[in-house]
Amino acid sequence: MQFELINVEKVYQASEENKVYGARNVNLSIPEGEFMALVGPSGSGKTTILNLIAGLILPTGGVLKHGGNDITSMSLEERTQHRLDYMGFIFQDYQLLPILTAAENIEFPLQLKGFSKAEISDRVNWALKQVGLEKMGNRFPKQLSGGQQQRVSIARAIAGKPQLILADEPTANLDSKTAQEIIDLFKKLNQDFKLTFVFSTHDQRLIDQIRTVQYIKDGQITETRKNNV
Numbered sequence: 001m002q003f004e005l006i007n008v009e010k011v012y013q014a015s016e017e018n019k020v021y022g023a024r025n026v027n028l029s030i031p032e033g034e035f036m037a038l039v040g041p042s043g044s045g046k047t048t049i050l051n052l053i054a055g056l057i058l059p060t061g062g063v064l065k066h067g068g069n070d071i072t073s074m075s076l077e078e079r080t081q082h083r084l085d086y087m088g089f090i091f092q093d094y095q096l097l098p099i100l101t102a103a104e105n106i107e108f109p110l111q112l113k114g115f116s117k118a119e120i121s122d123r124v125n126w127a128l129k130q131v132g133l134e135k136m137g138n139r140f141p142k143q144l145s146g147g148q149q150q151r152v153s154i155a156r157a158i159a160g161k162p163q164l165i166l167a168d169e170p171t172a173n174l175d176s177k178t179a180q181e182i183i184d185l186f187k188k189l190n191q192d193f194k195l196t197f198v199f200s201t202h203d204q205r206l207i208d209q210i211r212t213v214q215y216i217k218d219g220q221i222t223e224t225r226k227n228n229v
């Protein structure tokens, strides 16, 4: 099922006379298996668009769809459930809980989804293997490098077997070699499982490797570039 943003607008009302367009006339189709980056300067609206796709914020205009379903007309509970069912999230600062081991960090959202103990254990082992950390499940975040912590957060995002991964600047805190390894891992997951990726980046070195690049400025898509990868 594809995600679609149709004429989406998000106005932040800082005050009566101070309106900020976080997104304006955004039209985006995200088919299953897409590998898409949102690229633009700070404040251009990348996070806003990711949050709109996630249903974390609602547009002030336009429609957001997944398959035939209109996400904008769902209740808060339905949107939360929809997000749990279909999406995984990766953040710039990993957002791992420091008091939990790598494996426990991956388990946590699976418990929210109500899986059995055996299913959780299978999924954690599967996810750790996918990210090449099968021997590090017992380590705490502070015992892992930045790249390894980001791998744990990727494992956490994929363990629920989502359709779409949303990632806000996932390589911004990493050196260029580690950033490349993380993008290689995204590509592998995209190819092996037809997992859809939409992520924001500032990193010019990564852009040529991304199938669809959406350039964002002042909340608008100014250019779409397709790379043959």
Ligand SMILES: Nc1ncnc2c1ncn2[C@@H]1O[C@H](COP(=O)(O)OP(=O)(O)OP(=O)(O)O)[C@@H](O)[C@H]1O
Binding pocket: 012, 013, 014, 020, 021, 022, 040, 041, 042, 043, 044, 045, 046, 047, 048, 049
């Ligand atoms: N909650 C909010 N209230 C008011 N304005 C906001 C809010 N969130 C974002 N904005 C504004 O909307 C615009 C887009 O912000 P957004 O965070 O989406 O950009 P970004 O491209 O992700 O930036 P960065 O690369 O710095 O994270 C900016 O002008 C920002 O100041």
